Amino acid sequence: MGNESKAMIAFTVNGESAEVAFAPHKMLLEVLREDLGLTGTKHGCELGECGTCTVLLDGTPVLSCLVLGLACAGHDVGTVEGMASAGKLHPLQETFADLGAAQCGYCTPAFLLTAQALLAGNPQPTRDEIKDALAGNLCRCTGYIKIYEAVELAAARMRGESAEPTRESLYGA
Amino acid sequence: MLRLPSFRYLQPASLTEALRMKRDAGPDGMFVAGGTDLYPNMKRRHQEPRTVISLMGISDLRATEGRKDGTTVGSCLTLRDLSVLPAFRPYAAVATAARLVSTPLLRNMGTLGGNLCLDTRCNYYNQSYEWRKSIDFCMKKDGKICWVAPSSPRCWAVSSSDVAPVMVAIGAEYGLIGPHGERVVPAARFYNNDGINYLTKQTDEILVEVRLPASNGWDAVYHKLRRRGSFDFPVLGVAAWINWQSGAGSREPLVNDARIVLGGVASYPQEIAEAAAALRGKPLSDETIAAAAEAAYRPSKPMDNTDFDLSWRKQMTRVYVKRALEELRARHT
Amino acid sequence: MARKPSDRRIIGTALRKIDAVAKVTGTTRFADDLAFPRMLYCKLLRATHPHARVVSIDASAARALDGVQAVLTGKDLPIPFGILPVSQDEHALCVDKVRFIGDPVAAVAATSEETATAALDRITVAYEPLRSFDSAEAAVANPEPRIHDYGDSGNLHKLIDLEFGDAAAGIAEGDVVREDLFFFEGNTHLPMEQHAAVAVWSPDGKLTLWSSTQTPHYVHRALAKVLELPPARVRVIATPNGGGFGGKSDPFNHEIAVAKLAMLTGRPVKITLTREEVFYCHRGRHPTLMWVRTGVKKSGAITGMHFRSLLDGGAYGSYGVASTYYTGALQTVTYNIPRYHFQGARAFTNKAPCGPKRGHGTPQPRFALEVHVDKIAEQLGLDPAELRLRTLVPPNSLTANYLRVGSMGLGRCIEKVIAGSEWKKRFRQLPEGRGVGLACSSYISGAGLPIYWNNMPHSGVQLKCDRSGGVTVFCGSTDIGQGSDSILAYIVAEILGIDPFDIAVVTADTDLTPVDLGSYSSRVTLMSGNAALQAAERARQILAVHAAKQLEVPVDRLQFADGRVFDGNDSKRGMSFADAVQAAEAAAGTVGTVGSYTPPRSAGRYRGAGVGPSPAYSYSACVAEVDVDPETGIVRVPTIWIAHDVGRSINAATVIGQVEGSIYMGLGEALMEEMAYRGNRNVVHKIPSLLEYKSPTTLEMCDVITYLVEDPDPNGPFGAKEVGQGPLLPVMPAVANAVYDAVGVRIDEVPITPEKVLKALRRKAKGEAGRVGPESFPDIPWPEPTRVPTPWEGGDGKAVEQVRA
Structure with missing residues (x-):
């Protein structure tokens, strides 16, 4: 009922060790948002049906609405707040911004992290591999196309290529 | 937002410890693996354990081991592990079924054991407490009537596992451990055709491992019907297994034995013996396939408790069994 | 740079949105944050x-x-x-x-x-x-018990009957008279x-x-x-x-x-x-039953149309009166309909209230109209693209129901998608199971009238020029992801010649910002854009006066670009924008301006004329390609070609984003999304979850080939019209028409589910009509029609009854 005594865990969040106390029935989603102030992680259903709350758990994208906070002790959690470093955006953040892959921006952190995990294991994914990897994240604004293009562009840049958006993707056919 | 009620969370490191914790917790204790089935259900008050015992810290449950007579797979391997393990190439149907569960994100969390023990589903049941109150609840939880078939004495919630039909089809066995020791049951006998008591597993038993038979002379496929290519549970799953007659030479290969198992149409993975009978001793000709598909169609009785119109789902049994068998035929030639 | 100083630097360019970095870093603060x-x-x-x-x-x-x-x-x-x-x-x-x-x-x-x-x-x-009612038909049949104690009749919330010219006589002049019934199931926004x-x-x-x-x-x-x-x-x-999407x-x-x-x-x-x-x-799409009868000449010219709609409004009024009018209003702005009769009814039922979803009240009749036209074209032996091109409403014209059409780029849109999709090589020529379908649409760029009656502007902007060179724009508009905050910045930046990222935008705060009516009706770019444009031009005028004095250059020779104010004849003679602000501030005090926008007066003067008028109409044409599995009825959509007349892109990238997003949402409506209730179990919503309400994933989304057509409208800022809603409308009928091309069955209902396609195929195989759709339209106690003579009958926009009175 929210008045039970709190539990404390130690884990790593965005590369920094953190200790946090919270009601023991809380999900990682709630711990991040409410007890650590990391509201970049969003939620759309709390039942594992939309992908909006995706975070990285030991580098793997998972649904933070279905991971118990207590189960994260000793693990490494990555959120959207950890993607940029030293004031510099991650290449995916750059391309999502440039291509308009974030419209309302609500599902965006989840797509970014899922894409980040994809590129970590597959630096040159095909369009179909991108679609498969992102098939657990719902977006209602973009129709996903700008998201695919942003992932492809960031992947190329992360491979060291000097890629730019195509004219067609920004101005139409 | 939806939140969990409060409960005690325990993280045993061994099976012995897990069993002891369960004994101490009594009927209010439940095991959890990936949590992708239990936690949503707890948020909607389908299951209300006071103690939740996680199996994810027990390393024994994540082992894979090759044996003379097959391969043993730990129940806490994730569905993602299952879909990409090299050892699974001979068991393509298992990997396919695992890969077709829900979403990539959920497969990173959900486990083999969790999918095999998946709570039966029904769109009168997988709803919030308040919603269910509006229909005066149902037999499966807090109510008296099965709204799918109000005059029926039983619950008709649907077995919605993708992997279970494959396990039944290929003749896998499940290794269980409980307070009274270990036992092994054939996959087919792990399930009941009852939406409430859908497992023969006792609540204090743990599904430890799945024993896959040696892969020689047989082949299997899994076809899944659902609205979208992701997220959705099967409204029909077809697992088809064929043991080919050896030494057919240049003649058309003959079916020695077969099993056709349907998911998403009953409270258990439903083996259709008539379909298998239509195949035995015959070549997989168009005619045989059509006969088997027809045989599977007749006993397939989907109810109005999933996505799609039930009569269409029933008709799809014929199409999907046919396509599964055609794929097996194509793979063999 | 070879660019002339007078060239537009920002308008039309693909730029980041001003809040893009906040969105990709997770720092945007949503309400629950x-x-x-x-x-x-x-x-x-x-x-x-x-x-x-x-x-x-x-x-x-x-x-x-x-x-x-x-x-x-x-x-x-x-x-x-x-x-x-x-x-x-x-x-x-x-x-x-x-x-x-x-x-x-x-x-x-x-x-x-x-x-x-x-x-x-x-x-x-x-x-x-x-006793509860789970459908509009049930509400029509049962006036009691009343769900509300107000409304036009029993459980009918609103009844509308508008006739523009003698439609029955017009229809009778057709060489062909065609009658069809359609149903569009309700669906929801699902933000x-x-x-x-x-x-x-x-x-x-x-x-x-x-x-x-x-x-x-x-x-x-x-x-x-x-x-x-x-x-x-x-x-x-x-x-x-x-x-948001209207929800x-x-x-x-x-x-x-x-x-x-x-x-x-x-x-x-x-x-x-x-x-x-x-x-x-909810407040989503109204489930709508529609009946339409049209008379057409062999040439394809429409002689008259009679359209009826019955909307299931759910439990409350919401925007429903407007929604009902919208199911009859915009039929006239695409194809020339000389005489037109519209009857619309909205019922109260015991379901979640319906309201405005992307396209508000127009996707349903657009679906009906575009499939109806496809059938007419076949009946006349005309290519449906050709039929449409022959009957387009001319630009700068007045329709039978007194909607003033300004720029009208639909012809160019049709030509783009016909060429891009290789329509002429594919229509009726693809192998069984594959097909292409065409549909068109139009949508308003903001409503001509406010929701509550008043004479004040629909949008207001205040603009503050800071001596730092920064500019702050204050506006009541609300960014729902469509990029309206950015549009304000781009427009002001264009006029003042500064970097849009030097502009702070403060929006949607009733203490701080002048009123903008809100993000609905695709009104924000046009209305707040025009308000921002006016405020910025006024600011430029103030700055120019003082800069001109200091630079000793005639005011009308000054240019504002690249963060500078300078002589257009000698660009070296100039000052920084910040210096210009300081000069003005020193001479005349704090530099601030206001701008506001009120739409032009609409032409219709009859009761009900308030819904439909808009400062500008966008146009879209769409070709959908489908694969239909004849054994299952499952429809896949590999590609959609869409051309949209946006008037002028303010930011091309956000325009493309709106088009692709509209196609996505339309595809979901076409194939799978529906609000389903269990009428026999207490009218519970059958599937109130993200799992069971089916929203397309990456695996269902089609490829989209987008063509932007720019036919600037004098009423839009820089000629801009709407893009957020219009491109959704043609998707559902284009898919339905493509299914017919693929397998020869008509699904006169949305969504086009596998069950319906297979049922229609079975009927066709048995020699019955290969169609699934509604069979009848209930009797409704229509009121006496409001008769409005058309402009070409010498009408002045007033109803005849009103004239008599």
Whole structure:
């Protein structure tokens, strides 16, 4: 009922060790948002049906609405707040911004992290591999196309290529 | 937002410890693996354990081991592990079924054991407490009537596992451990055709491992019907297994034995013996396939408790069994 | 740079949105991201009966629960509200009866969400059930018991009958008269962000509400009304919306409940709806049954049209009166319809209230019209593209129902998609199972009239030029992801010749920003854009006067570009923009301007003429390609070609994004999305979840080839028209027409599900009509028609009855 005594865990969040106390029935989603102030992680259903709350758990994208906070002790959690470093955006953040892959921006952190995990294991994914990897994240604004293009562009840049958006993707056919 | 009620969370490191914790917790204790089935259900008050015992810290449950007579797979391997393990190439149907569960994100969390023990589903049941109150609840939880078939004495919630039909089809066995020791049951006998008591597993038993038979002379496929290519549970799953007659030479290969198992149409993975009978001793000709598909169609009785119109789902049994068998035929030639 | 200083630098260019970095770093603060010390959590107890009298509510056990700070019931908030002045039929908490499962009856504020949830279990409500109605047909057939005690007849909320010329005579002049029935199932917006609101009450009598709303101005009015607070003491701040699509455009009961709870407890109160509750807020697409009869000459010329619609409105009025008019209004702005009769009815039913979803009231008739036209073309032996091209409404014309069409690029749109899709090589020529279909559409760029009657501007902008060279734009508009904040910055930057990222944009805060009516009707780029344009031009004028003095250059020779103000004949002779502001500030004081926008007066003067007029109409043409599996009826859409006449792109990249997003949402409506209820089980929503309400994933989304057609409209800022809604409209009929091309069956219903396709194929195989769709339109007590002579009959926009009076 929210008045039970709190539990404390130690884990790593965005590369920094953190200790946090919270009601023991809380999900990682709630711990991040409410007890650590990391509201970049969003939620759309709390039942594992939309992908909006995706975070990285030991580098793997998972649904933070279905991971118990207590189960994260000793693990490494990555959120959207950890993607940029030293004031510099991650290449995916750059391309999502440039291509308009974030419209309302609500599902965006989840797509970014899922894409980040994809590129970590597959630096040159095909369009179909991108679609498969992102098939657990719902977006209602973009129709996903700008998201695919942003992932492809960031992947190329992360491979060291000097890629730019195509004219067609920004101005139409 | 939806939140969990409060409960005690325990993280045993061994099976012995897990069993002891369960004994101490009594009927209010439940095991959890990936949590992708239990936690949503707890948020909607389908299951209300006071103690939740996680199996994810027990390393024994994540082992894979090759044996003379097959391969043993730990129940806490994730569905993602299952879909990409090299050892699974001979068991393509298992990997396919695992890969077709829900979403990539959920497969990173959900486990083999969790999918095999998946709570039966029904769109009168997988709803919030308040919603269910509006229909005066149902037999499966807090109510008296099965709204799918109000005059029926039983619950008709649907077995919605993708992997279970494959396990039944290929003749896998499940290794269980409980307070009274270990036992092994054939996959087919792990399930009941009852939406409430859908497992023969006792609540204090743990599904430890799945024993896959040696892969020689047989082949299997899994076809899944659902609205979208992701997220959705099967409204029909077809697992088809064929043991080919050896030494057919240049003649058309003959079916020695077969099993056709349907998911998403009953409270258990439903083996259709008539379909298998239509195949035995015959070549997989168009005619045989059509006969088997027809045989599977007749006993397939989907109810109005999933996505799609039930009569269409029933008709799809014929199409999907046919396509599964055609794929097996194509793979063999 | 070879670019001439007079060239536009920003308008038309693909740029980042000004909030893009906040969005990709997760720093955008949505309503649920807000938290305050001592904040309480609110939960609503919702009705478990679809239609019942509330006999009694006992909340004493809830109040006694540790952590519960307040419990409200209907009697605490007795004043009704609603978005339209004619439909003030909602209460924050039901007072005497509940009208659908999900209607709120009590609100709890507690120290945690868990406690608030537990408190709901301790509230006992006694209901006296009433007969409930789960469809518009049931509501037509049963005038009693009435769901509301107002409305045109029984359970019919609104009845409309408008006739422009003698339509029956016109239809009779056709060489072919065709009659069809269509049904469009209801569906919902499904924004990824669940609605959330936080209220803070200050002891000095001031209320602040943060909410994920598209219409802070209307929420402001509703709060002041229901809470009986002086409007000047109420502040509404719309947080960036995590998707809206029309679903956050009504004032909502939960917003009022948290405000009242904050007033009672003196503590901040937050509510975040569950996904299921978002389905109860709904305000989505009305399920609509339609009947249409059209007379056509062999040439394809339409001689007259009679269109009927019956809308299932759900439990409350919402925007429904406007929605009903919209199902009849825009038929006339694409193809020339010389005489036109429209009859529309909206029924109350015991389901979640319908309202405005992307395309508001027009996707349903557009589906009917475009499939109807496809059938007419086949009947006449004409290519459907050719038929459409022959009957286009000319630009700068007045329609039979007095809508003033300005720029009209539909012909160019059709030509683009016909060429791009290789239509002429594919239509009726692809192998069985594959097909292409064409459909077109049009949509308004803002409504000509406000929701509540007034003479004030629809959008206002204040602009402040700072001596640093920075500029701040204040506007009441709300960014729901479509990029409206950025549009303000681009337009001001273009006029003042500065970097849009040097502009601060303050929006959607009723204390800080001048009124903009809200993000609905595709009105924001045109209306707030024009207001911003006016404010910026005024600022430029002030700056130019003083800069000209200092530079000793005639004012009309000055250029504003690249952060400088300079002589157009000698670009070296100039000063920085900041210096120009300082010069003006030194000479004349603080530099600030205002701009506002009021749409042109509409031509129609008849009752009902308020819905349909717009400063400008966008146009779209769409070709969909489908694969149909004849064994299953499953339809896949590999590619859609879409051309959209946006007038002028302000930012090409956001325009493309709106087009692709519209195609996505249209594809979901075409193939799978539907609000399903169990009529036999208490009219519960069958599938109020993100799992079972089917929204297309990456694996269903098609490829989209987008062509932007720019036919600038004099009423748009730089010629811009809308893009957020129009491109959705042709998707459903294009898919339906493509299914016919692929397998020869007509699915005259949306969504086009595998069950329906297979059923139609079976019927066709048996020699019956290969069609699935509605079979009849019920008898409705239509009122005497309002007869309006058309412009070509010498009409002046007034109804004949009104003339007599």
